[in-house]
Amino acid sequence: MTALLEVHGLTVTYGGVTAVRGATFDVPAGRMVGLIGPNGAGKTSLVDALTGYTRPSGGTVLFKGQDITSLAPHRRARVGLARTFQSIELFDDLTIEENLAVASQHVGLLFSLRELVSRARPVDRDAVDLALSICNLEAVARRYPAELSHGQRKLVGVARALAQRPSLVLLDEPAAGLDTDESFELGTRLRAMPAYGTSVLLIDHDMSLVLTVCDEVMVLDFGALIASAAPAQIRRDPRVIAAYLGSRGDGDDD
């Protein structure tokens, strides 16, 4: 079986700085994969490159077997690759429900003209409701983003990505700003996503969250992938511990 997302030698450079160095990995369908790395490891650059917000300087990205390396961001979203943002980027003029509805519906010229004259076609209610319930946002569906707490707004970002019914969702630090209980509750709820046909790539620097909820964990440091294994192995991997401690693992062994 081919993987859902196949990344080969992906490299991102800003000026002379290499943020992602030849990242190569697969995300299989129906899995929840974690990607961890300390601050500055290149996590967000990787997400930006995968979703078309940064032009990679090398490498290819295959999604469902199709080369999407040079596709525009909205095209990638439409083929089923959704993302969230580390900084909360919501539509402040729309209610939470509308934030999700926008993401679940594609509007072209003909659609737009038709809905002006005829009854508007109902939005994909199921996708919106499912996303609201996974993120525990039903109670605030009619509110506006500015009325919500930081943690809830973060969840709206996740819900908006889920409302697109994506095949794969890239969650960029969804737990930052949530307290420990909230982030574990979110993690637990996200575990249900593969059952609805959405694989998850969870990117975070919170190791305990990622190691607890993911099936498989990749570790990124200084732009390079240094480990990829099951959570139990990652916990013991000296290179990972070194990356997080900021000192040399082999030095500790002596």
Add this chain to the structure above:
Amino acid sequence: MTTISSYLLFVLLGLGAGAAYAILGLGLVLKFRSTGVVDFGHGAVAMFAAYVFIQLRSSGVLELPWIWLPHEVTLSSQGLGTALAMLIAVAYSAVLGLILYQLVFRPIQGSSALTKVCAAVGVMLGLQAVAVLNFGTQGRSTPTILPSGIVRVAGLIVPVDRLYFAGLVVVLAAALALVYRYTRFGLATRAADENPVGASLMGLSPTRLAAWNWVLASVLAAVAGILISPIATLDPSSYTLFVVPALGVALVARFRSFAVVAATGLGLGIAQALITKLLTVWTWLPQQGLVAGLPFILIMIVMTVFTPRLAARGDQARSTNPSVGTPRAPFRTALGCFVVGVVALFLLQGSLRSALISSLVTACICLSLVVLTGYIGQVSLAQMSFAGVSAFTLTHLATDLGWPFPLPLIAAALVAVPLGVLLGLPSLRLRGVNLAIVTLAAASAMDAFVFAGGWFSGGDAGRNIGSPRLFGWDLGIARGHEYPRVIFGVFVLLVVCAVGVAVARLRMSATGRMFLAVRSNERAAAAAGINVSAAKLLAFGYASFIAGLGGCLLAYQQGNISGSSFGAFASLSLLAIAYVAGVGRIAGAVVAGVMLSPNGLFVTLADKYLHVGVYATLVAGLALTLTAIQNPDGIASTKAGARGAGDALVRLAKKFNAHGENVGAPLGPPSRFQAKAADPIEVQWSGERG
């Protein structure tokens, strides 16, 4: 005279206008770099300084920039000396600039681009209106200032003053460049430009720096206005519109390099003069509009082709978009409005009925801005141009080709759509104030090429349009001595109500949600699968269709239309009143049409009974500026707009508080960093325990 030397003469003549563009451009750069404001009122300041100078020089009277109160102070019974008059005019301009900065532009620092554009347009309209009231629209001229002789260099006749012009530009640009490069003032301004918060933490005061820059820029505006007054006839509108080519020049320099401003300004002046010459040689060139239109073509090319990203400081600010309404039951509301409108049409007579119909037409065109500026947040200063293209197309289709109503109405409105989409193309790259500049340039180019004359717009005589007839039923505004007819008002009312319902439905539809999403956050919109470019072009298409419909209604109403109805100033005023009334709401469009439009019901009523119609533009300018300062959302967005002055003060106080919070903001992040840093440590501990 040999051919070569005659060309050279034109080159030298072009240095006059070129110098004015360059010096105005230098001032625009100073204003932009210090406050992020693209000051559309810069030309108006130059215009005022020129009037002050000419009045002082000819009659020794100092003209003050207000009305009602005595505005003429006699300093001397006969004219002052040229140098003294110049000095006073320059000082006057400096004070005016300082006052404008403190009253208008300082309070809106950090506001959205739309707010800044509207405030600047308000200042421009206000100054221009005061000038029209105090000085009239008659052109004025003054004797030369600089030595006006000619010298012969190698057989060429060279007008000396133009050489002085060019020299002055070079000196000024060099001086500014040196000041910005080497003095503490220049360094501080550049620092504040790069990072206002950081600069204020370093103990620099961005507002004081901005005030000084603003004064300097106003001095330059005065210099430009005074220098050009002997060679270009002074009147309120043409000097005010000098800002448009100057904007083009500043744009080429990316609002940064003084040297590029100087070179481009002079080059533009020369190019215009050469085109004037070439038109006499190459008669196949389009005779009309090329000279006047050139700067605008330049702006559009530079902005859309060569400028991927401008450092627009306004973009950093948390933008406050105008609020949008959530229309409930649009059909019932429209029906109610229709009934009220029909009753009003029957009750009102003569000029008041005409005014009501004008109000409706304006409301229709304003609805195009509700879609474009309100829903999807794109500033357009060219909506009247679309209206104009449709209006003239209508005359051709209906009068010349004899198409039966309502075919020409719909076809003419559709003609505006590709034009609107074309103008929408720059919006894919440009945002906020930069887009406003391009659209203003487009409007000015349309003025020069389309509306100034020619077969399409019929020149001074304009073009006629007959009454619309549906199944032999005369819907026209006039029949015999009957004018204005109720039936025409009902026809207009129907169209406006239909457009209103459509715009309301648009807001509540998936399309409307998509527009608002794009307005809020383009990055996130793309992540949600929205094709941001397509959404913008769609909005431009809808908006220009609506504007086109409005233009057609205007044509039917006036019977004879000329290009002057659709000029760049008309578009500016339209955005002004739409913004003041609340550009995100359908009610706002109605308020704009009925209450604020210069030909609308309220102003006509006020003029009829209070004789204040001459102040309409001035009031519009003031209202626009005040609205921009106090309430970035417009009148219709406040609860019924009736909270009163006390509330406005509270709002203002809050705004100042908000500034205070901004200063405190840098203290926030460290605590967050601590929280983040704590997480990995916790992981390590749990690892050790396990």
